Amino acid sequence: MQQKPSNLHVDGRRFWDSLMEMARIGATPKGGCNRQTLTDLDKDGRELFRSWVEAVGCTVEVDEMGNMFARRPGRRDDLPPVVIGSHLDTQPTGGKFDGVAGVLCGLEVLRTLHDAGYETDHPVMVVNWTNEEGSRFSPAMLSSGVWAGAFTKDWAYGLKDRDGKTFGEELARIGFKGDKPCSPADWKCHFELHIEQGPILEAENKQIGVVTGVQGIRWLDVTITGKESHAGSTPMPRRKDALVAASKVVIALDEIARRHAPSAVATVGEIKIAKPSRNVIPGEVTFTVDLRHPETQVVDAMEQELRAAVADACQRDSLPFVVDRLWDSPPVSFHPDCIAAVEDAAQEAGYAHRRIVSGPGHDSAYTARHVPTSMIFIPCKDGLSHNEEESAEPDDLTAGAEVMLRAVLRMAQAG
């Protein structure tokens, strides 16, 4: 007779030890990790992961994009698998937890089921998504994006790194160009554990973030055209100063985001004067705008207000301007059943939790296009990520894995 699901618990110590062992591959002097996608180190990390999942009786398949699928059979193997996924690649100055915690949390679930000899009705699968980070081959979330149909495989193969090596060549070189088609399959659901990469859970003393979706992101470029003229001899009323107008927009944008508090954020991250000179009035200024909010209507409203602010700022001196929308990543809402599975698991296990919307993008944003999806966030120190000092507490990691185990057990039950 098999154990009751409520008697199953993850081994937090084993989870932590595996994280530390994986972190030795590409370890940096400051305690971080540099295990960029499709490098020899990535290959080593993948081989280690493969050996770990094979040791608990899983079979591993690799698809055309190098995504790895470790599958544990179910009692009814014809049923669609319950999937846990994240990524083992890191930023050049990455930490030990971003992505890795999600994949190894899946491993910990597999080990827990294996040790107990527990049979789930549905198969359970753990995925290592290739090139989530996008630092070596841009864009980020490349392979879950191909899987979801956002990009084509051939386009992805042709992407080049700084040395001119292509994604396709490097994938084949490390031996992870598989045959399995990279396209959506019939999955019951997809769960992902991830560090929050923000300060909210830590500040509120919550161990678990029940992630309800990923916010919308919109990128625009603004160009304002003034007129270069002498800084000493051009009287104020005759000036056409593009930087003064741009500055008004920067201030206005800050106010726009605050008007849509608490969830809106807006940033001017780059600003360029075309021909900068100490004693010349700036003639042309270009700057970037990054708008984010969990709801499309609000992102739309922020864009409209931005456009009005640009027009307003350029009015006094009759400056021509152009506002270009470059990229729009619509907000993602996760599936109510998956959100409930995570929320109920956190509640039952007695962890302090709250609902949260992800600021950064994740592979789950793509899986959500095809299969019911949600995520589990755990706190990270000072909200710091993409940094060698990224840090998470063993207790929080254990809590996250325990919530994952319970959510998976619930979804892996037939009927």
Ligand SMILES: [Zn+2]
């Ligand atoms: Zn990540």
